[in-house]
Amino acid sequence: MKDLMSLLEAQNIDYEILQHSKQINTAQEGAEYFGIPTGQTAPTLILKTEKGFYALILSGDHGRVDLEAIKALLQVQEIRLAKPKEVEQVTGSGIGSVSLINPGLPTILDEKLSRYPFIYGGTGVPQTTLKIQPQDIAKLNQIIGYIK
Template identity: 65%
Template sequence: MDELLAKLNQYDVVYEIIEHTKQIHSAQEGAEYFGIDIGQTAPTLIMKTDKGYYAVIICGDYGRVDLEAMKALLNVEQLRLAKPNEVEQVTGSKIGSVALINSGLPTIIDKQLFRYDYVYGGTGVPQTTLKLPPDAIVQLNEIVGYLRADS
């Protein structure tokens, strides 16, 4: 978490780290716990492709990710969710705690997150949540594409 905090402070981002007593396992659980719209939750998925790994930050109300559309966006032949051990190897954190900010990992972000002033996602540490504006996610990640850019 030290690297995350250093980056947030380096770029003078408005953020809040929220500690909680239970681990949050889904967008629905997060929305209920924080009393927010499910769309404000921003899970980070790690995808493995034939060109390497990508982070995909989705809006909690997205539902199933369209893998075919994502293949086209990334211009890759193969695409799948990374296995738990791969997620840990690539991000240093377990599934369910992956940070919204992942230095050096190409990232795709769901444009629907920009409907909100603040979104909530992982810090890399269980039982903590990062609250920040969606623009900060773009500023602090290597964005290579957008999901639902035309919605």
């Protein structure tokens, strides 16, 4: 978390780290806990392809992920969600806590997140949430494409 905070401060990013007593595992749980629309939550999924790993940052109300569309976007033959052990290897954190900020990891961003002044997502540390502006997510990650 110290690395994340250093990066955010070095880039002059307006953010908040919110501590909570219970682990938040779903967009719905996060929305209820923070009293926000589900779409304002931003889970980060890790995808595995034959070209390597990618992060996918979604709006919590995105619905089912169209892996075929992402396959076409990435121009890959095979794509799947990374296994828990792979997620930990790639991000250093477990499923449910993956940070919104993963410099160096090619990232696909859900355009619907830009509807909100702030979005809420992982920090890499359980029981903490990052509140940040969507445009700063784009600025701090290696964005290679967008989904709607």
